[in-house]
Ligand SMILES: Nc1nc2c(ncn2[C@@H]2O[C@H](COP(=O)(O)OP(=O)(O)OP(=O)(O)O)[C@@H](O)[C@H]2O)c(=O)[nH]1
């Protein structure tokens with residue numbers, strides 16, 4: 182479940198979960214909220230909308246803070262989902278932070294990505310085309326008790342017409358009023374429909390592979406970067422170079438080259454050659 | 463890297479004032495903690511279930527309804543039942559000194575009255591919570 186801040190993701194998750202439970206399925210919810218880049222702290226408030234589920238032993242809710250991850254999830258969300266899967270949860274729902282256009286990690290993590298928009302999103306839909314709108318398997322116009330829901334539905338359909346079509350699946354577009362529970366049954370039906378499609382076309386295995394693949398790429402990025410900075414001296418070299426670059430003596434690119442050199446000379450054995458260093462921002 | 467502290471801030475009981483709880487939640491966030499905030503009208507069972515699922519280091523209850531002598535012990539009892547007896551339970555609200563004493567004898571931590579500077583709460587959590595394994 183992803184979409185802009187305040188679109189009603191948590192409210193939808195609560196209502197969907199109630200339906201999955203009625204159907205006898207166990208549910209785990211992983212709800213992500215942003216860490217403040219300034220203090221390192223976070224307020225994890227998605228639970229506020231889910232309190233009707235707290236005492237149901239068939240529902241497990243875990244809140245996570247992004248802790249510096251920029252893709253809309255936390256670094257470990259994927260692993261948490263794997264664990265919940267291993268514990269036998271029938272349905273695992275991931276709620277991302279409120280996203281703009283670039284926080285798209287969920288698409289590599291989930292089997293079905295639901296984009297939650299609100300009537301007011303209409304103005305931004307052009308801008309969203311090149312990101313959020315491309316990863317949706319299903320589109321929900323929530324808060325459709327407000328004006329503009331129909332227009333947005335049409336705009337989404339038009340956008341989908343322009344998107345490369347894939348065999349066997351055209352994303353459904355539906356309206357909900359999560360706060361009143363309206364339309365949620367249709368959403369759950371369509372999620373199950375998407376799952377049937379994934380099975381029928383043998384896509385689950387490929388998704389799983391993509392999933393693992395991007396997990397490995399993430400690890401490369403994280404571990405190489407950690408390695409790069411692990412020598413205590415390197416930070417002070419960075420400070421010095423930053424000062425020089427800020428004073429106009431060199432460009433950030435030159436400073437970067439010098440940083441690499443300093444690291445090699447100092448016996449800070451580089452774990453990267455030139456090519457790999459492109460990954461080490 | 464030090465482990466992030468995770469604190470549940472909960473508002474049990476029937477009164478609808480969560481301003482204090484929100485102020486504390488923000489202060490803890492600004493001190494670098496991860497604060498799980500669950501909203502109004504939480505029962506002890508809801509609070510302890512959330513604490514368990516979220517694996518928090520501490521639980522802070524904001525109680526203004528006067529029901530503290532039932533709510534604190536009830537939460538405490540359930541925390542012990544769920545194996546959370548090593549987690550900090552603390553609180554805030556208007557609570558008479560003798561009640562505070564009684565509660566602390568039962569294992570409840572500090573209870574902060576109105577007007578407490580939030581920094582005192584931040585310091586208390588840092589001093590009290592186990593920061594064992596990373
Ligand atoms: N009018 C109206 N309000 C709604 C609807 N669904 C949710 N809301 C309200 O919208 C607000 C935000 O809802 P949330 O479910 O917290 O939204 P969210 O997308 O999870 O928000 P973040 O996690 O902060 O990004 C709440 O006040 C909800 O009660 C709806 O269908 N109609």
Ligand SMILES: [Mg+2]
Nearest residue numbers: 190191227276
């Ligand atoms: Mg939310």
